[in-house]
Amino acid sequence: MSNAILEMRNITKTFPGVIALDDVTLVVERGEIHAICGENGAGKSTLMKVLSGVYPFGSYSGDIVFETDVKKYGNIRDSEEDGIVIIHQELALSPHLSIAENIFLGNEIKRFGLIDWNRTNQEAAKLMARVGLQEEPTIAIKDIGVGKQQLVEIAKALSKRVKLLILDEPTAALNDEDSAHLLELLRHLKDQGITSIIISHKLNEIEAIADTTTIIRDGKTIESLHMKQEQVSQERIIRGMVGRDMENRYPDRHPEIGDEILRVENWTAYHPLDTHRLIVDNISMNVKRGEIVGLAGIMGAGRTEFARSLFGHSYGTKISGRVYKNGKEFKAKTVKEAIANGLAYATEDRKRFGLNLIEDVKRNISLASLKEFVRFGLVNGNEEFKKASQYRESMNIKAPSVLSVTGQLSGGNQQKVVLSKWINVNPDVLILDEPTRGIDVGAKYEIYLIIQRLAAEGKGIIVISSELPELLGICDRIYAIAEGRITGEVTRQEATPQKLMTYMTMEKGKN
Amino acid sequence: MTSLSTQSKSFMDSIRARLQGVNLRQNGIFLALIGLVIFFAMTTPSAASLTPTNFSNLVVQNGYILVLAIGMVMVIIAGHIDLSVGSVAAFIGAVAGILAVRPLEQDGWEWLPALPWWGAILGAIVVGGIVGMWQGFWVAYVGIPAFIVTLAGMLLFRGMALLTLQNTNIGPFPDEFRAIGNGFLDKEKGLNATFGFPEEYNLTALVVTLLAVVAVWLAALRQRSGKIKYGQVVEPRVWFYLKNTILTLMVAYVGFQLSQANGIPFTLILLVFLVVIYTTVMNRTPFGRYIYAVGGNLNAAVLSGINVRMVNFWLFVNMGALAALSGVLITARMNSAVPKAGDGFELDAISSVFIGGAAVQGGVGTVTGSIVGGMIQGVLGNGMNLNSVGIDIQMTIKGLVLLLAVAFDVWSKRRK
Numbered sequence: 001m002s003n004a005i006l007e008m009r010n011i012t013k014t015f016p017g018v019i020a021l022d023d024v025t026l027v028v029e030r031g032e033i034h035a036i037c038g039e040n041g042a043g044k045s046t047l048m049k050v051l052s053g054v055y056p057f058g059s060y061s062g063d064i065v066f067e068t069d070v071k072k073y074g075n076i077r078d079s080e081e082d083g084i085v086i087i088h089q090e091l092a093l094s095p096h097l098s099i100a101e102n103i104f105l106g107n108e109i110k111r112f113g114l115i116d117w118n119r120t121n122q123e124a125a126k127l128m129a130r131v132g133l134q135e136e137p138t139i140a141i142k143d144i145g146v147g148k149q150q151l152v153e154i155a156k157a158l159s160k161r162v163k164l165l166i167l168d169e170p171t172a173a174l175n176d177e178d179s180a181h182l183l184e185l186l187r188h189l190k191d192q193g194i195t196s197i198i199i200s201h202k203l204n205e206i207e208a209i210a211d212t213t214t215i216i217r218d219g220k221t222i223e224s225l226h227m228k229q230e231q232v233s234q235e236r237i238i239r240g241m242v243g244r245d246m247e248n249r250y251p252d253r254h255p256e257i258g259d260e261i262l263r264v265e266n267w268t269a270y271h272p273l274d275t276h277r278l279i280v281d282n283i284s285m286n287v288k289r290g291e292i293v294g295l296a297g298i299m300g301a302g303r304t305e306f307a308r309s310l311f312g313h314s315y316g317t318k319i320s321g322r323v324y325k326n327g328k329e330f331k332a333k334t335v336k337e338a339i340a341n342g343l344a345y346a347t348e349d350r351k352r353f354g355l356n357l358i359e360d361v362k363r364n365i366s367l368a369s370l371k372e373f374v375r376f377g378l379v380n381g382n383e384e385f386k387k388a389s390q391y392r393e394s395m396n397i398k399a400p401s402v403l404s405v406t407g408q409l410s411g412g413n414q415q416k417v418v419l420s421k422w423i424n425v426n427p428d429v430l431i432l433d434e435p436t437r438g439i440d441v442g443a444k445y446e447i448y449l450i451i452q453r454l455a456a457e458g459k460g461i462i463v464i465s466s467e468l469p470e471l472l473g474i475c476d477r478i479y480a481i482a483e484g485r486i487t488g489e490v491t492r493q494e495a496t497p498q499k500l501m502t503y504m505t506m507e508k509g510k511n
Numbered sequence: 512m513t514s515l516s517t518q519s520k521s522f523m524d525s526i527r528a529r530l531q532g533v534n535l536r537q538n539g540i541f542l543a544l545i546g547l548v549i550f551f552a553m554t555t556p557s558a559a560s561l562t563p564t565n566f567s568n569l570v571v572q573n574g575y576i577l578v579l580a581i582g583m584v585m586v587i588i589a590g591h592i593d594l595s596v597g598s599v600a601a602f603i604g605a606v607a608g609i610l611a612v613r614p615l616e617q618d619g620w621e622w623l624p625a626l627p628w629w630g631a632i633l634g635a636i637v638v639g640g641i642v643g644m645w646q647g648f649w650v651a652y653v654g655i656p657a658f659i660v661t662l663a664g665m666l667l668f669r670g671m672a673l674l675t676l677q678n679t680n681i682g683p684f685p686d687e688f689r690a691i692g693n694g695f696l697d698k699e700k701g702l703n704a705t706f707g708f709p710e711e712y713n714l715t716a717l718v719v720t721l722l723a724v725v726a727v728w729l730a731a732l733r734q735r736s737g738k739i740k741y742g743q744v745v746e747p748r749v750w751f752y753l754k755n756t757i758l759t760l761m762v763a764y765v766g767f768q769l770s771q772a773n774g775i776p777f778t779l780i781l782l783v784f785l786v787v788i789y790t791t792v793m794n795r796t797p798f799g800r801y802i803y804a805v806g807g808n809l810n811a812a813v814l815s816g817i818n819v820r821m822v823n824f825w826l827f828v829n830m831g832a833l834a835a836l837s838g839v840l841i842t843a844r845m846n847s848a849v850p851k852a853g854d855g856f857e858l859d860a861i862s863s864v865f866i867g868g869a870a871v872q873g874g875v876g877t878v879t880g881s882i883v884g885g886m887i888q889g890v891l892g893n894g895m896n897l898n899s900v901g902i903d904i905q906m907t908i909k910g911l912v913l914l915l916a917v918a919f920d921v922w923s924k925r926r927k
Contacts, residue, residue, distance in 0.1 A: 314814055335816040345814065353814050356807035358874050367804055368815040370797045378795040382741040389742070401744060421815075 004065075005030040005195050006051075006164060011062035013050055020046045021060070022219040028164070028212075033186055033196045035210035037203075037241055039467060043219040044199050048166055052086045053079040066164070083163030087153045089172060093141045100124035100137035103156045127155040131185055147178025154185065165189065166197045171205060172300050183209050201298045203234040203505055215240035234505075235498065242468055242497030250473030251448050253492075257476065258289030260327070261460040262429045267321030269309040275317050280306045281484035283321075287429060287460035292451060294475035295464045296500050302484035303464045304348055307431045311345035312338035325428065339368060342428035346418050348437060348464070350411075354418045357407030361399055362388040364406050364417050369425045391420035396446060412443025419450060429460040436470065448474050468497045482506045538754075540868060540883050540916070545761075547887060551894030559897045560890075563772035566765055571692065571844065573889035574778035575600070575837040575853075577882055579860035580867070581789050582833035584881040587864050588793075589826055590806040590873030591650065591657035595664030596834040596860060599642050600853035601672040603838030607635040608681030608848030611688050628687035636835045642668065643831020644824070651823035665857070673850045682847030691781070692843030695774040712767075713774040720766025720775075723783075724759045731755050778840060782882075785833075789878045802826065806873030862909070863888060866916040887912070 006028040013021040021043050028034045038044050049055050051064060053073030064071045066082055073079045076086075093102050100121045109120045124137040133151040135144055141152065150170060157165055167186075171179040179202075186196050186209060200206055206213055206227075213232065215222040222240050225232045263286040271277040279302050287293045297303045308315035310323065312335035322329055325342060332338035338345075347353040355364050365388045366373060373384045388402040395416045399409055406417055415435065422430060432451065436444040451474060455461050465471050471478050472495055480488040480503030488503030551560040559565060579596050586593045611631035613623055626634060642664075649660040683689075697715035708714040731751070738745050745751070769775050793799035801822045804812040813819055837856070842848050867884030869876030888909060895905050 311814075312816070334818070335814060336818065339816045347811075347814060352808075353810045356804055356811055356874065359803065359807050363800065363803070367800070367812075367817075370800055374797060378791070379797065379800060381795065382737050382743070385738075385743055386741055403744065 003030050004028060005067060007063075007065040008047070008051065009063045009065065011047065011050055011060055011064075013046055013055060013060040020219055021050065024062075024216065024219070024221050026214055026221065027224070028195060028197060031190060031193055031195055032211040033190055033198060033209055035206040035213040036197060036199045036216060037201075037206065037213055037237055038216035039241055042216045042241075044216055045168060046219075047216065048086055048168060048197070048199065051079065052076055052084060052166070080160055083161055084166070085157035085160055085162045085164070086166040087150075087157065087168065087170065089169040091146075091149050091153055093149055093152060095142040096140055098138045098140055099128065099133075099135060099144070099152050099155075102141055102152055103127060103137075103159050105156070107159065123159070124155070127158050128152075130158060131155045132181065145178070147174050147181065150174065150178070150182060151185070154189075162194060164195045164197065166199075168199045169201065170198065171200065171202060179205070201505065202507075203237055204507075206237065207232070207234055213237060217241060217243055238498050238501040242501060249445065249469070251445065251452060253292075253452065253474065253476070255290060255292070255455065255476050257291045258458065260286050261289045261325065262287045263324040263327075264310065265322045265324075267306065267310065267323075268319070269305065269316035270318045272315065272317050279316060279484050280309055280319075283481075283484075283486055285479055285486065285489075287462055289458045289460060290455050291477065292455050292461045292463060292475045294471035294478035295462060295481055296468060296471050296478055297464075297466075297481035297504055299466060301481045301504070303481050304433055306481070306484075307345055307433055307462070307464060310338075311335060311343055311431065314345075339425050339427070342426075343431070344368075344422040344425055344427035344429070345431045346422050346433060346435065348434035350414055350418050354421075355406050355414060357405070359406060360403045361392070361397065361406055361409070361417055362402040365391055365402070365420045365424060368421055372424075387424070388420075391424070395420050395450065410443075412439040412446070415439055415443070415447065416450075419447070423454065427459065429462065430454060431462045431464070433464045434466065435463060436465070436467070444470075468500055471495075471500070472497065480504050480506075483508055540866065540880065540887065544883050544887050544890065547890050547894070551890065551897070555894060555897040560894055561768075563768045563770075565893065565897070566768045567695075567772045567776060569886075569889055569893055570779045570782070571776050572893070573885060574692075574776075574782055575840040575844075576856060576859045576863065576889070577782055577885045578785065578833055578837045578840065579856055580863040580881040580885045581785055581878055582830040583857075583860040584864045584867065584869055584876045584878055585789075585793065585802055586657070586826055586830055587861070587869045587871075588806045588873055588876045589802045589823065590809070591823070591826070592861065593646075593657065593661045593664075593827070593830050593834075594857050595646065595661040595668055596830065596837070597853035597856035597858075598665045598668035598672065599639065599831060599834040600838035600841060600856060601850060602642070602668040602675065603635050603639050603835040604842035604848040604852050605672045605675040605681065605850070606638050607631050607688075607839050607842050608684070609675065610634045611684055612681050612848075628685050631688060632691070632839055635839050636832050639831045639833075639835020639838070640828050641831070642835070643828035646831065647824035647827030650827060651820040657827075669850075672852075676848060676850050678850065680847045680849045682845075684843060684846055689843045689846055691777050692840045693846075694777045696777065696780065698773050700774075711771060713770040713772075716766060716770035716774045720763055720770070723762055723766065727759050727762065728755060781836075781840075786878060786882055793878055798822070798825070803874060806875075808874075859885075859888065862913045866913060868920065870920075871917075884916075 004027050006026070008024065008026040011021050011024045012019070024043070024047060026047065036044050036047070050060050053075045056074045057072035064073070066084065071082065094105065097105070103124045104120055109116050109123060121137045128135065128137065131151045131154050133148055133155065135148065141149060154165070170182055174182065183205060186198070189196065198210065210227050212224055212226055214224045215237065225236070265284050267280055267283040268278070269280040271279050283306055295303045305315050309319050312332050313319055314335055323332070324330070330341045332341050332343065351357065356367070362385055366384050370379060373379050385402060391397065392399065392402055397416045397420070398413050406414060409417070435451065436447050439447065451461055451463065463471065463475060476492050478490050478495055478500065479486050480500055482504055487506040490499060548560070552558050579600070583593060583596065609623070610626045611628060613625040646660050646664055649655045650657045696719065697713065700710065700713055702708070702714040702718070703710060706714060735745055735751060746754070766775070793802065801812065801817050804815065804817060805819055805822055809819065838853065841852050845852070863885035864876060864881045865871070865884070866887055867876065867880035867882070869881065891909060891912065892905060895908070
């Protein structure tokens with residue numbers, strides 16, 4: 001205990017309507033590699049943002065003790081001055097600048113007020129050697145691979161005399177070789193006395209590298225496991241992450257499942273820019289009338305990409321595979337055709353992809369089905385108003401009027417607007433991508449009821465979610481996806497969190 | 512003390528309640544326009560700004576900018592910009608010159624007979640549409656930002672105007688062609704003669720004005736009753752009647768003034784027609800709705816099944832056709848197709864749109880707002896001319912007006 005480099009004591013952080021962190025305590029020993037595990041949305045990233053000053057002192061309660069002193073960081077610069085450096089999942093590098101420039105960005109080596117390029121490149125080369133990056137310091141970031149970019153980030157951290165290095169999902173975008181190299185580097189840095197915190201979903205990596213693992217669930221610290229002494233297995237971590245108690249947060253389900261309504265065969269898609277990268281790998285699945293089917297997978301597993309490529313090829317290139325509705329094959333290469341064939345997709349990111357936030361509720365609800373309101377080439381605004389008002393009633397959208405601006409509604413009510421919009425196109429199959437993300441518990445329950453109601457009407461529902469309890473609570477059948485492939489399929493009766501988490505973390509060619 | 516403050520609070524609340532449903536921004540610039548007119552009425556020597564002829568001049572001198580502003584606001588709502596409209600107007604003026612006049616001294620066009628005036632106008636607008644297709648193709652299907660495409664277009668079509676005119680002017684134009692820029696409805700007061708109406712007032716102008724007033728009231732009442740029938744919140748009754756009374760009084764006043772000059776300019780009739788059509792397009796057709804959707808959130812529009820490329824393409828075709836109409840108007844008014852025509856019009860049109868409340872990020876704006884924005888600039892320029900303010904001061908003031916109008920917008924949004 002006495003040798004702790006960092007202690008975060010009783011950290012509580014709330015956002016309007018949500019408690020993101022609830023009395024979290026984290027103790028990191030000097031010179032260890034400390035893993036933080038938890039499901040998406042458990043509060044890992046929020047905790048790191050509190051630590052690094054992204055959420056400044058005063059916006060949370062509790063104490064941060066770094067090297068014996070209580071710290072009050074107002075921004076990232078403050079925490080970096082103390083040697084705390086965070087490397088985010090989306091790398092913060094400037095693609096057209098050189099490696100050396102990126103390493104010293106914001107921290108330039110100057111002589112008489114001008115940048116000393118010789119020393120910059122020389123120092124950069126030294127740092128690059130420390131992280132094992134064999135490139136010219138003058139090469140542009142965009143011309144090296146993601147794995148090497150990750151190393152540049154670490155070199156940049158070293159240039160700031162880092163004491164505590166925080167890596168958020170560092171290997172999520174890396175191939176096996178780069179991942180192995182990165183982990184080796186972390187061990188190497190540990191020997192040099194640098195403490196690391198690593199946030200990862202890849203449990204085999206954690207098992208291999210971490211000295212201590214802290215598990216966070218629903219914004220609370222569940223436990224801290226000493227990996228070596230306690231012989232912690234992956235199963236043990238999974239049990240901590242998903243928890244054993246399932247409260248009654250889901251409505252009762254009495255499904256009436258009919259014939260198959262949608263079948264997908266050998267669906268494959270590649271990354272839109274990096275056209276050799278396989279994102280959706282030969283997925284086959286089906287949905288029946290009245291059935292709620294879940295797609296489980298960690299972030300980046302390809303769930304959203306699969307759904308969007310299916311929905312009128314709105315993601316990806318070189319898409320292949322077959323889709324059948326009621327046993328008849330159809331092709332939908334545009335969103336318009338997909339809608340015409342009875343598909344609807346409600347996005348995971350309603351602010352970016354779902355809603356026109358500066359427009360009113362009414363026009364958002366009618367946008368995908370505007371033709372319904374058109375007579376003699378003109379939209380009947382009054383009928384539109386009437387329909388939208390009906391949805392406001394039936395979906396319980398809490399807005400003063402359907403003429404209210406959508407951006408002013410709460411997350412849960414915005415989500416209901418998105419659902420109304422897609423229900424109004426009267427689809428046969430509704431794909432709901434993270435339908436309860438960023439929504440408080442009460443609104444979640446309402447959304448689950450709506451989903452059940454739609455299934456009871458004989459629609460096929462596909463729910464994509466990062467929250468396992470949610471999938472287990474509402475779905476009749478669940479597919480697990482990892483690295484773009486379906487790695488398992490379980491029925492409601494067979495499904496357990498452990499089983500799904502095992503499928504979800506399955507890696508190619510290893511199991 | 513306490514009772515007083517509660518009383519005044521409840522009074523403020525009642526005012527606030529009464530103002531519910533009143534669009535302050537839209538009404539605000541309208542009031543600014545009225546304020547400006549009153550200001551110049553008081554400051555110009557012997558109230559020259561209020562003379563019948565000046566009203567007439569205001570309309571015909573700003574008509575071609577206002578036509579451009581209509582197309583421009585649509586482009587800006589979708590999140591684009593069009594810098595080429597001035598050059599396109601010049602190019603189309605040249606095309607109209609070739610079509611209507613066919614200057615004999617120029618080589619290469621002998622095969623083309625001079626078209627009747629309506630054929631020339633129609634042909635000019637078709638060529639404008641083709642110009643729009645060209646720009647729309649690059650923006651919508653190749654994916655080059657409109658700023659770049661139309662910046663290139665600005666040079667390209669100025670060059671084409673020079674090429675077409677071979678560095679000379681074409682003119683004069685036939686009288687019918689000129690009428691669209693310079694003509695008046697029943698200028699000879701034929702209707703007065705028929706009914707033996709006093710010669711001081713153009714009877715046709717008075718009749719048309721009366722019809723317009725009736726039309727405004729009918730449309731407003733019909734819209735209001737439709738909304739009430741569907742249980743929608745409407746503007747407070749007092750405000751509704753007050754607003755439309757003021758509006759129709761202004762229409763009547765302008766019509767009355769025009770009847771003492773040469774009558775109603777054809778340009779004004781054309782403008783009213785365009786405003787009605789395009790307001791309908793923007794508010795009540797799927798195409799208009801899609802423009803707002805694309806500008807408001809492009810990704811959401813794509814995922815809602817909107818063919819964004821198609822929307823962008825037709826947006827520029829429409830802009831091209833309106834720029835062509837603007838080119839016809841200015842050529843008709845000058846009675847000559849000149850290579851320098853329309854210089855800087857794009858900036859006036861863009862200013863009109865932003866003064867009229869459109870947002871730089873797209874998704875926001877109205878046709879009527881842009882027209883009022885254009886009128887504010889027109890009245891400002893006209894009033895300063897009558898007050899013999901030099902061009903130096905005029906430009907300074909116009910620049911500040913644009914900046915302050917948008918700053919007010921940003922400020923009022925931030926307060927929310």
